[in-house]
Amino acid sequence: MQNLSQRLGRLYLRLHSTVLSGPQIVAFLPAITLAAYWIGGERALIAAALTVPATMAAAGALSVSDPAGQREEDALTGLPLAQNIAGKVDAITHTRDGGEMTSAALAISIDDLDELVKRFGNSGRDQIVKAAADRLRDFVRGDDMLSVLEPGRFAHFLVTGQRRELEVLLQLAARIQGAFDEAFSINAARVYVSVSVGFCQPNRCPGPSASDLLDAADAALNEAMVHGTSVVRAFSADMPNRRKFAGALIDELSDALSSNAITPWFQPQISADFGEVTGVEALARWDHPERGVLLPQDFLPIIEEVGLSELLDELMLRRALISMRSWNDTTKLVPRVAVNFSVDTLRNAKLLDKVMWELDRFDLPATDLTIEVSEAVLERKHDDIVARNLSRLRALGTAVDLDGFGTGNAGLAAIQRFGISRVKIPRPIIARIDSDHSQKKLVSGILTMAEQLEIDTLAAGVETRDERVQLSQLGCGHLQGTAICGPIASDEVAQWLTAHQAELARSMPRISAGNDGKQIGNLPRDRR
Known part of the structure; x- marks a missing residue:
């Protein structure tokens, strides 16, 4: 029985190392135990039931790993995911500034990302996104945190220094856009891209947390992207109301266009x-x-x-x-x-x-x-x-x-x-x-x-x-x-x-x- 147990354990390890890894191997547990029963009867079944789970646990297959939606980092750029660092920003603010919101946040998006996919495919887009992240890293200072909101969309928390004034943030946004004046090289082709930026000052934040700050910067970015490419917008409290107003008028505008009222x-x-x-x-x-x-x-x-x-x-x-x-x-x-x-x-x-x-x-x-x-x-x-x-x-x-x-x-x-x-x-x-x-x-x-x-x-x-x-x-x-x-x-x-x-x-x-x-x-x- 011990020899059979060793053989079953080695079979699992071979599958784990050459075919599947992580929780995927769990799907093969019934097949392994059934094969053991066919080969050696009840004694083999008992051996499989005892040996395989223990081997899987030792190899880490039964440990809880982060699913894609709960990863700490973005696999493409290596940057942390934005939703995972808001708490860290709050912790720094609470420790250093007594809980008062003093950080500012910028949300940055590569313009016309869908067009890049059409021209260069997903691999070309990924190259541009990765290179864009590298350019944005140059703007990180001290405790500042750069993170990923979604592919091609980034969040930059300004935690270090007194950089919360409107003019300073506008200048920073302009420098970030200027960093993209130089072309990217994709498949031997020179590709120019632009970025739009939305930001929120701490005194304009609609809530007390870094998550609120991030949401506000993201809303400002959405507002910027509505108005074209390479646009910068600061968050204001009436942005949500303007969007509701636009939503209420969309049917009226469509009717006006179709009826030649315009x-x-x-x-x-x-x-x-x-x-x-x-x-x-x-x-x-x-x-x-x-x-x-x-x-x-x-x-x-x-x-x-x-x-x-x-x-x-x-x-x-x-x-x-x-x-x-x-x-x-x-x-x-x-x-x-x-x-x-x-x-x-x-x-x-x-x-x-x-x-x-x-x-x-x-x-x-x-x-x-x-x-x-x-x-x-x-x-x-x-x-x-x-x-x-x-x-x-x-x-x-x-x-x-x-x-x-x-x-x-x-x-x-x-x-x-x-x-x-x-x-x-x-x-x-x-x-x-x-x-x-x-x-x-x-x-x-x-x-x-x-x-x-x-x-x-x-x-x-x-x-x-x-x-x-x-x-x-x-x-x-x-x-x-x-x-x-x-x-x-x-x-x-x-x-x-x-x-x-x-x-x-x-x-x-x-x-x-x-x-x-x-x-x-x-x-x-x-x-x-």
């Missing part, structure tokens, strides 16, 4: 030299049944949050082209219409096909369309999908306007890479150009740079006649704003065009005669 209004753009119409911009307006006509700032953030940006862009493009078709059939006085595209739309691999289909549908050439993008798009300087889409649209014949130029971080190289046709100088830059010499120099510098790059210019938000005069004299190409005309409904455009052309015709003799270089002052001040 429609384009159009704001004319004119030549700064002689005042002829060079285009119109389509601007979204929501004709709300209870609140009247809502401006974009009232509903665009919610549309972005609930993921309806592409649907809105499709609607605005279609309705703008319908109006363009109508104007071409009547006045023929609108050379092109500009439509704003969100980052989500610009990252759609089928964008070119959609635009071509809509143009064909209304029998319009691509030269009748301008795509307007924000500086946030150009700040995604390594986004190959956006660059490819804009390049293909330019090749098709559409123009590309850059909105808000000078207010963000878009560099000249990005302007050229993304094929920008014209830069729009926003109201904050042109305001007081007629009275503030520094503003005038700033605008002059932008216009000179654009001329060197052979890029057209448009001043947006022009509100006074004097601003029109100054911008014309400085050499700006086009003007848009209430000094020319405010946004108007589609069915009002033809009437405005007719009136504008008549006023231009009356002013042309005075323009031709000259007026000491100030002929723009004789142009009509149309509807405000």
